[in-house]
Amino acid sequence: MDREKRFWEKPISRRDALRYGFWSVAGLLLADRLLGQGQTQPAVPAASAAKTAGKAKAVIQVWLWGGPSHLDTFDPKPEAGYDYCGPFSKPIPTNVDGIFINELLVELAKCADKYSLIRSMTHGINGHETAAYLVQTGRPPGDQISWPCIGAVVSFFKGYNAGYKKMIPPYIVITQPQGRFSESGFLGSKYKPFATGGDPAKTPFTVEGIVAEGVTEERQLKRREFLASMNSFGSLIPGNPEVVLEAKAREEAYGLLLGEEGKIFDLTRETQEMRDRYGVNTLGQSCLVARRLVEIGVPYVTINSGGWDTHKQHFQAMRQKLPQLDKALAALIGDLHERGLLDTTVVWCCGEFGRTPKVDWSPPWNGGRNHFGAVFSCLVAGGGFKGGRVVGASDAKGETVKERPVYPCDLLGSIYELLGIDPDATLPHPTRTCYVTPRPEEGVKMGGRLKEIM
Numbered sequence: 001m002d003r004e005k006r007f008w009e010k011p012i013s014r015r016d017a018l019r020y021g022f023w024s025v026a027g028l029l030l031a032d033r034l035l036g037q038g039q040t041q042p043a044v045p046a047a048s049a050a051k052t053a054g055k056a057k058a059v060i061q062v063w064l065w066g067g068p069s070h071l072d073t074f075d076p077k078p079e080a081g082y083d084y085c086g087p088f089s090k091p092i093p094t095n096v097d098g099i100f101i102n103e104l105l106v107e108l109a110k111c112a113d114k115y116s117l118i119r120s121m122t123h124g125i126n127g128h129e130t131a132a133y134l135v136q137t138g139r140p141p142g143d144q145i146s147w148p149c150i151g152a153v154v155s156f157f158k159g160y161n162a163g164y165k166k167m168i169p170p171y172i173v174i175t176q177p178q179g180r181f182s183e184s185g186f187l188g189s190k191y192k193p194f195a196t197g198g199d200p201a202k203t204p205f206t207v208e209g210i211v212a213e214g215v216t217e218e219r220q221l222k223r224r225e226f227l228a229s230m231n232s233f234g235s236l237i238p239g240n241p242e243v244v245l246e247a248k249a250r251e252e253a254y255g256l257l258l259g260e261e262g263k264i265f266d267l268t269r270e271t272q273e274m275r276d277r278y279g280v281n282t283l284g285q286s287c288l289v290a291r292r293l294v295e296i297g298v299p300y301v302t303i304n305s306g307g308w309d310t311h312k313q314h315f316q317a318m319r320q321k322l323p324q325l326d327k328a329l330a331a332l333i334g335d336l337h338e339r340g341l342l343d344t345t346v347v348w349c350c351g352e353f354g355r356t357p358k359v360d361w362s363p364p365w366n367g368g369r370n371h372f373g374a375v376f377s378c379l380v381a382g383g384g385f386k387g388g389r390v391v392g393a394s395d396a397k398g399e400t401v402k403e404r405p406v407y408p409c410d411l412l413g414s415i416y417e418l419l420g421i422d423p424d425a426t427l428p429h430p431t432r433t434c435y436v437t438p439r440p441e442e443g444v445k446m447g448g449r450l451k452e453i454m
Helices: 003-008 013-019 030-038 128-138 150-158 217-230 241-258 274-276 282-295 314-338 408-419
Strands: 059-063 114-123 172-176 298-304 345-351 376-381 387-389 401-403
Touching: 059 150, 059 282, 059 314, 114 241, 114 401, 114 408, 128 150, 128 408, 150 172, 150 408, 274 282, 274 314, 282 298, 282 314, 314 345, 376 408, 387 408
Parallel strands: 059 298, 059 345, 114 387, 172 298
Antiparallel strands: 114 376, 345 376
16 A cells, blocks of 8 residues: 555656556647646746737748758849859849849749848858757757757747647647757757647648547547546546546547647648648648647747758759749748738748858759858748848858848847747756857857847
């Protein structure tokens, strides 16, 4: 009896919950939140309110994993010649005088008044892992701390600690984790993103733990009834707080499986016209899912779009990927605007770096571009960012920053401000004081927040 008492008095971990079979598949999404209810939660610092209230409520990050070419997207250089621009020698004007973008971005050209372009992003790192870490945390690697990425930080300040009540987790990645590093850093696993898995362009969109291909709602109900008939464990210790917590998790898990919140991933609820507007491909439908998520109050969504690491046959790849990006991103910005959500939703789109301005035509690259962290571009829209502007510039060949360098911490700090998160607030770390964004004494390169477009 004493052994049983000791077992139930000790804190239960997520691993224990899994080992003892407490969680249905969808319950895995709720484990960190519900198990955490019985434990001490880290306090959100009093300084978490920004110096200005901030009008943004959500962020959609369109992450172009691998690094898109700045010259072939938002910073064309036709005058640099064929060895730099390749076949993309005719950039098109946008609906804002003086702003030109790649000739395949025809839909984005029509709505440039709703976004701004940063053409002077820089950090100088050419490795995928280290560059991705820097762009998404604002900190260079090597200081012996694993910093949380922006999605985890927003989840900390805007998620369960701030009274977030949704069963859908506050930080979602569609469809796979976006970097080869620990997104939650020292904040811990509670702030990791929920990665959906699956492919939203397929019907059904088989979201990990929520939607299973070939399993109907009727079958889920029968499974629930069968599980209830087999579960006599709770009756042995009625009223035990851990068992009560397990029952709550199970009920919420089935609510997610069978209720309205889980159906947020069901794109058959959208009209075919709307699905076509975004593009019936993985990126397009991912953007549509992201709009649906922020519409119900999810604070941070990342769309992880791969295939931008184009060392070989770059231009062939761009002829496929640029039209998809163009349609999806323009539809997302336009749809958010039409629904009155763009004013409260930040959209930012870039990768971990750009690509070499000079094309490598030699075999085996055959017209490829390599990693390039010296200068790259980023699109930002909504949530308080002004539209129709260009921040900074690269030189005539897109090889260096010509004016107004923007470092990752400048961009992330600006997004935090728009969300009402004080960039100078602290984050809970067991051994040292850690701030949301770098302070001058940390020696991290910074050019200043994006006040010119805020």
